[in-house]
Amino acid sequence: MYRIIRKKPLNPTVTQMEIEAPLVARKAKPGQFIILRVDEEGERIPLTVAGTNAEEGSVKIIFQIVGATTEKLNHKNEGEYIQDFVGPLGTATHTEGIRKVCIVGGGVGCAIAMPVAQEFHRLGAEVTSIIGFRSKDLLILEDEFRACSDRLEVMTDDGSYGRHGNVTVPLKEMLDAGEKFDMIITIGPLIMMKFVVLAAKPYDVPVTVSMNPIMIDGTGMCGGCRLTLHRDGQRVTKFACVDGPDFNGYEVDFDEAMSRNRIYMDFERHAHEEACNLFKNAAGGAE
Amino acid sequence: MTAIIQKKHEMPTQAPEVRAHNFNEVALGYTEEIAVQEAERCLNCKNRPCVSGCPVNINIPEFIAHIKERDYEGAYQEITKSSSLPAVCGRVCPQESQCESKCTLGIKFEPVGIGRLERFVADRHNAENTGTVQKPASNGHKVAIVGSGPSGLTCAGDLVKKGYQVTVYEALHAAGGVLVYGIPEFRLPKAIVAREVETLKELGVDVETNVVIGKTLTIDELFEMGFEAVFIGSGAGLPNFMNIPGESLKGVYSANEFLTRSNLMKAYRDNPDTPIMKGGRVAVVGGGNVAMDAARTALRLGAEHVSIVYRRSMEELPARREEVEHAEEEGIDFQLLRNPVEILGYENPEDPRDPKNGFVRGMRIIKMELGEPDERGRRRPVEIPGSEYEIEADCVIMAIGTSPNPLIKNTTAGLEVNRRGGIIVNEEGLTSRTGVYAGGDAVTGAATVISAMGAGKTAAKAIDEYLAK
Numbered sequence: 001m002y003r004i005i006r007k008k009p010l011n012p013t014v015t016q017m018e019i020e021a022p023l024v025a026r027k028a029k030p031g032q033f034i035i036l037r038v039d040e041e042g043e044r045i046p047l048t049v050a051g052t053n054a055e056e057g058s059v060k061i062i063f064q065i066v067g068a069t070t071e072k073l074n075h076k077n078e079g080e081y082i083q084d085f086v087g088p089l090g091t092a093t094h095t096e097g098i099r100k101v102c103i104v105g106g107g108v109g110c111a112i113a114m115p116v117a118q119e120f121h122r123l124g125a126e127v128t129s130i131i132g133f134r135s136k137d138l139l140i141l142e143d144e145f146r147a148c149s150d151r152l153e154v155m156t157d158d159g160s161y162g163r164h165g166n167v168t169v170p171l172k173e174m175l176d177a178g179e180k181f182d183m184i185i186t187i188g189p190l191i192m193m194k195f196v197v198l199a200a201k202p203y204d205v206p207v208t209v210s211m212n213p214i215m216i217d218g219t220g221m222c223g224g225c226r227l228t229l230h231r232d233g234q235r236v237t238k239f240a241c242v243d244g245p246d247f248n249g250y251e252v253d254f255d256e257a258m259s260r261n262r263i264y265m266d267f268e269r270h271a272h273e274e275a276c277n278l279f280k281n282a283a284g285g286a287e
Numbered sequence: 288m289t290a291i292i293q294k295k296h297e298m299p300t301q302a303p304e305v306r307a308h309n310f311n312e313v314a315l316g317y318t319e320e321i322a323v324q325e326a327e328r329c330l331n332c333k334n335r336p337c338v339s340g341c342p343v344n345i346n347i348p349e350f351i352a353h354i355k356e357r358d359y360e361g362a363y364q365e366i367t368k369s370s371s372l373p374a375v376c377g378r379v380c381p382q383e384s385q386c387e388s389k390c391t392l393g394i395k396f397e398p399v400g401i402g403r404l405e406r407f408v409a410d411r412h413n414a415e416n417t418g419t420v421q422k423p424a425s426n427g428h429k430v431a432i433v434g435s436g437p438s439g440l441t442c443a444g445d446l447v448k449k450g451y452q453v454t455v456y457e458a459l460h461a462a463g464g465v466l467v468y469g470i471p472e473f474r475l476p477k478a479i480v481a482r483e484v485e486t487l488k489e490l491g492v493d494v495e496t497n498v499v500i501g502k503t504l505t506i507d508e509l510f511e512m513g514f515e516a517v518f519i520g521s522g523a524g525l526p527n528f529m530n531i532p533g534e535s536l537k538g539v540y541s542a543n544e545f546l547t548r549s550n551l552m553k554a555y556r557d558n559p560d561t562p563i564m565k566g567g568r569v570a571v572v573g574g575g576n577v578a579m580d581a582a583r584t585a586l587r588l589g590a591e592h593v594s595i596v597y598r599r600s601m602e603e604l605p606a607r608r609e610e611v612e613h614a615e616e617e618g619i620d621f622q623l624l625r626n627p628v629e630i631l632g633y634e635n636p637e638d639p640r641d642p643k644n645g646f647v648r649g650m651r652i653i654k655m656e657l658g659e660p661d662e663r664g665r666r667r668p669v670e671i672p673g674s675e676y677e678i679e680a681d682c683v684i685m686a687i688g689t690s691p692n693p694l695i696k697n698t699t700a701g702l703e704v705n706r707r708g709g710i711i712v713n714e715e716g717l718t719s720r721t722g723v724y725a726g727g728d729a730v731t732g733a734a735t736v737i738s739a740m741g742a743g744k745t746a747a748k749a750i751d752e753y754l755a756k
Contacts, residue, residue: 023503037460043552043561044460069560084460086497216547216561219458219499220692221468223526223541237534239525242693256535259645263537266642267562274558 001081002036005058010140013065014108015074016050022057024049024087030115031093031210031246034059035218037084038072045069046215048112048187048245049088059085062111062140067268068275075279089218090245094208095123098182102128102174103149104167104196106188107138112210113187114141114148121148128181129153130170132192136161167192168199175203183208186249190261194254207249211240213261227260228253293396296325298403303616307586310472310555313613314378317400319357322407326354328392329399336389337401342741343441345369347386347401354404363412366405371444371487372437372740374413374479375466377406379576380737381607413482420489426450428754431514433500433695436464437736438520438727440487441743442750447490449751454514455492458499461551464522465728465736468551469543469577471584474610477550501694506702506723516750519710519718519725520743523733524692528685529572533630538564538647542573542581542686549584567681569593570650572627574603575733578686579610582619585684594620594678596627598655598668624655626668628675630683649679688733699723707732716746724750 003020033048051060105113132155153170154162186196187210215225220242229236229251299315329351353362382402390398435457463480526541548554552561569585574597629651635641654674657666691708703719710725726742
């Protein structure tokens, strides 16, 4: 069992938790992920590590309440325990030789992008961050990004905060103005990452994308997280859990990945409704 | 002297039409009377060929002799001198190609039902014996085991009985490896695996779940932590696919994923937290035990029609005979000498938002014939040109083996692997690294539970000799 040391809501649907897991905390690097189960019957879900405190032995996770499992996780309080917590899994984000980097985060993906930006900042690279949200009330981690970025652009789809528009708008402006990034790293919804790749393509800048497919074990056993890369005219199957989660954005088959991520959409919607009703009834009963 | 009963006593089973709709165990086990009668069939012959047919060399005639005397605990003690997992082996060993294939009685008649007797003895012990076991005195040496599957548990059991302080590291949240994520409840109830693991814990084995060796800790760190020897039994790795078009469609599973969802994550229950595709027409590609398990699981989850698509004929089908028979009785459709060439997806040209888009709708299959024998003597399947046809399917499960997991290899300097990624060991299970041993699927690629147990046993003996020096 793994104790929740601290819990903090970042916005109405995104929560940050610090979990006591000393072995994971000692090892985890930006870009890696963990798998957790909330309770004895729970499903295994992957979440990317949002930070570690090796001294305290804690691992920070940030999650959006999107389904039954994240709903249940969000109902756990400080001092309570979650059933299982394993990691760090996947390979760390490649940082070597990158002196000038552009980090493009979208929505809750910014939680994963943040430690990557911090790591580049710590290594002395020049960090440009572009973070995008649907609207002002969903904004997270602005101060953290400001602290580790040489330049920060905050975007909202509805213009309620920062600049109006999506993340590709400032990215294209910068590239048009002649900015030469060694690497663009983008983390967020698949559709956003797909468009970041398309935006960067004419400028011949390398793009790394962080994939978040459905997986079970996270150690290369089930194969559920497989995705297709198009490399030199060949289709190559890779497993996000051991080969990723970072991939060359120009090679990833995003349309296939988006389709695969929707396999259990009906099941998940139903399960989430049930979980919500359960908590609603429990709350009603306590009154 | 009474005449010898020529046939093995039948195993009582749930009726096929009943069991095809539940996840309870298919085989119900011998009653005491059947067990004693079956034991009487053993000739107790002098040269004991059955023992050499057992990968862990259980003294088979000796334990059967105890059954004849109705001394079931004595029989159990005899088996556990050689095997740490008797209730498991009695259920999942391919006895027809091991102990029972060597049985002297089998020359003229059917061999003694050794596996069924082993199961009877183990179940009897587990039902009656609830007392705690005596912990062996410690010899002060620490050994780490990577993976809690059949090879790891066997190695741990043998070492703990010799007084070693044994820690087993398991990557998943439950101990048992393939016995819990792979083999279904109806063939090996999870309570039995849990009981065997519990027995090892009572003997003093420390089981640490949620630790991925190669990630959470490395092999080198285990030595830094004071372990003097390490056994790697990390099991099967990445699932193989055929590299045919359509394998990324929704509804295509590796057998590992399909079985893990149902078994480990309990998706077969009502209202599970973990989803799985149920119902419709299911095609399973492959002919091993894993393929049989996947097909029979799909049937129990509510599929209307389940087929096994295998490229050779029934004769070459590698699954355990009893599983094939059970599958046939349950109505699994065996499509033999057939091979998929493409998995077909649904695509609505009118509506890109049609929720069925991207899901499997069928499979294109080619007929095969058997050609010349390959280097292993198995006749090679050859495609019959122009024989392609389409079948309907909502779900395709690929059960065509696995390749060893790269996590440990990638993080352990000096650990040599072969071309396929399997860890290279000598006849004692020793790897290219001093003090590091390995066995099971991590070495051989996908094989059987009992061969993994044999490897765990061999390594335990070698580790004992190495550390006793």
